[in-house]
Amino acid sequence: MVKQITAVDLHVGQRVRLQRKCRGLTQTQLGEAVGVSFQQIAVYERGINRIGASRLEQIAKTLGVAASFFYQTDVGDPEQSEHAAETMRATEEGYDLIIAFLRIRHPRLRRIVIGFVEELADAETR
Incomplete structure (x- = not known):
């Protein structure tokens, strides 16, 4: 059976990648900070593997955001938003x-x- 990439896993992975890049970290640096290989970070970022709750919390702490950041999909009208x-x-x-x-x-x-x-x-x- 082929594993399906879910929209949620893909979205969370994209948010991890973007926040990692904004913080100027490589996949290797993030992986070392949370105790996984850079290959595993790459897999997370592509949404291939689901990120467990405790690992997501570690990633969030390392990247300086709340874990809920990775689930945000609607931050409002870009022209009117504080964000x-x-x-x-x-x-x-x-x-x-x-x-x-x-x-x-x-x-x-x-x-x-x-x-x-x-x-x-x-x-x-x-």
């Missing part, structure tokens, strides 16, 4: 965009990027 940065960083694309944006040193270029992204967002709502 806009968390909403953005909760996706891999958002995280990549933040990292790339922070590499732009000139304020004028940053404003151009913001204007471009706003235009794209406005065009999508038309």
Whole structure:
């Protein structure tokens, strides 16, 4: 029988990966901190293996969040939310965009990027 990856396991694993990356940790570093191999962290992050409650608590403590963080799916309207940065960083694309944006040193270029992204967002709502 082939094991099915559940949507919950995949979501929790993605949240682990994103928070790990935001904290600047490698899979090896996180694995060492919680007592598993980097391969096991990779398996968790892909949602292939379910993370047990006590292990999830260890991961949460290491990453500086509550265990409930990994289950959050709705943090509100990104334009109205106090959690806009968390909403953005909760996706891999958002995280990549933040990292790339922070590499732009000139304020004028940053404003151009913001204007471009706003235009794209406005065009999508038309």
